[in-house]
Amino acid sequence: MSRNEPAKPSNFIREMVLEDLRTNRFGGKVITRFPPEPNGYLHIGHAKAICIDFGLAQEFGGRCHLRYDDTNPTKESTEYVEAIKADVRWLGFDWGEHLYYASDYFEQLYEWAAELIKAGRAYVDDLPQEEMREYRGTLTEPGRESPSRNRSVDANLDLFKRMRDGEFEEGTKTLRAKIDMASGNLNLRDPVMYRIRKVPHHRTGEKWCIYPTYDWAHGQSDSIEGITHSICTLEYEDHRPLYDWFLAELGIHHPQQIEFARLSLSHTVMSKRMLLELVEEGRVSGWDDPRMPTLAGLRRRGYTPEAIRDFCERIGVAKADNVVDIAHLEHCLRDDLNRRAERRMAVLRPLRLVIENYPEGKVEEMEGVNNPEDSSMGTRRLPFSRILYIEQDDFRESPPPKYFRLAPGAEVRLRYAYIVKCTGVLKERSTGEIVEVRCTYDPATIGGDAKGRKVKGTIHWVSAAHAVEAEVRLYDHLFLKPRPDEEEDWKTCLNPDSLQVLTGCKLEPSLKGDAPGSRYQFERQGYFCVDSKDSRPGHPVFNRTVGLRDTWAKIERAEGG
């Protein structure tokens, strides 16, 4: 409608769906699914897939199923099932009644497999694993047909039944599709449909000892659920011919598989293997360590689902390999938190500031706005007194050029309070360390009104007598290099300062006893949240979610400071 509105960015998947809608290919329906294997935690890469799967369904008035691809009982557990549900919900999506498990379809899958056997399209193979590999050939040489390949239908049926009945040991038999051992696509060289695993399944228990492979289970599960668009990542591209083959042979509802490029993020790793290694070696405190790219980690770090969804929208969807700069994610976060987080004052590295001409014992209450972006968020009272804490960084004995903060003889505004002028410092005799800054205040400037004076700097403060003590954890990128997995040894570029723990931080009293997860902007510093695991009454712990943009730090860095 409005001509200035930039066109909503589309992507190739949306356009394919639109085209299918136009041609009425699936009767006007859009049914997608998010199909995690319950064998690990979801990360930001999954969030992209979730946003695409659920987002498309939402957009076109369809629905998206949550379906667990639980075909490999040796790796899966209900613990992951629950964690994944929680993460998807937290991200803001709802599968309604449509929670499914591939394991619900085991019986149907078995029947269809028998059907393929009867059609001469599948056979029981005796080849052990290593031999099967040899028979498969290589990327450049065709494979050879297994000696079992031309068994009779009856023999195959009988053997298959006995596989199910547990007559054979693990690894001694498989059911394979009979396709083409010479295909250039290795997936078509008689792929395995069933393998024997004499292990209980987290849902079917002891009922089965043969389990379908991904290739055999996935497309058929999609079909059963009436999925129209089966969206997955690029590595499944050459599985599509097999996906299509099974469905065509069975003559059942045939969804469209569409592949997109998975998300990579700079300054972190996303592979399950690497994340697991970080956890197991204690490089991080767990899957929900705030430095982890897992949804659990991001949540604990203080990320909002809105910011993550916005990010997924902004990065787009395409087929080219990509690595998105983590700064992009952080931008989306700040953008969201700036609008929603209440402001607070907190001194992370305290330095005593004594106002020499302010009466001892006097306490005034200053009014601070909770969010300058949204006046409906109200105001709060801040106790002010003679002895305050300010940030160590906000005082320099010999200030560099363009330093707007406190320095001997300089004036600065104490946010929401008074203009003060520095009169001197107290140092620790032996070390020369500055332990206290002295100043005088101008009573006429109450509330921070500079009365027409040009006071360039405004700093935050906390009244010493009223301060709440807290531990603050400063998090930074987990890796120093943008692409750790491209280093000789990815762990050599782990950021040794990815976590800095500060104790004895001084918070304004309104922060006392806040609920875990509460998010704030600590003015001039960044966004912080109450840690959901370690914070407790009497010992608050805050996590830095992300810092504010810091132009001054940039200037200092540029000048070699």
Place this chain on the structure above:
RNA sequence: UGGGAGAUCGUCUAGCGGUAGGACGCGUGGCUCUGGACCACGUAGCGGGGGUUCGAAUCCUCCUCUCCCAGCCA
């Protein structure tokens, strides 16, 4: 050297034969009781060679480079 896919500002992404646009980042300026936010401006790109066309990022062709596949993982 088999099969599949891909290549557009530093990064992500649009473009569908008609002026290469947006976002992030970066830079400059403005504004500001957060050196935040916000506003304005700027920076910078079609992998290469041929061809078709009045006109090519887009169509054809050859080449180069990158990614995926040899699990009874997903």
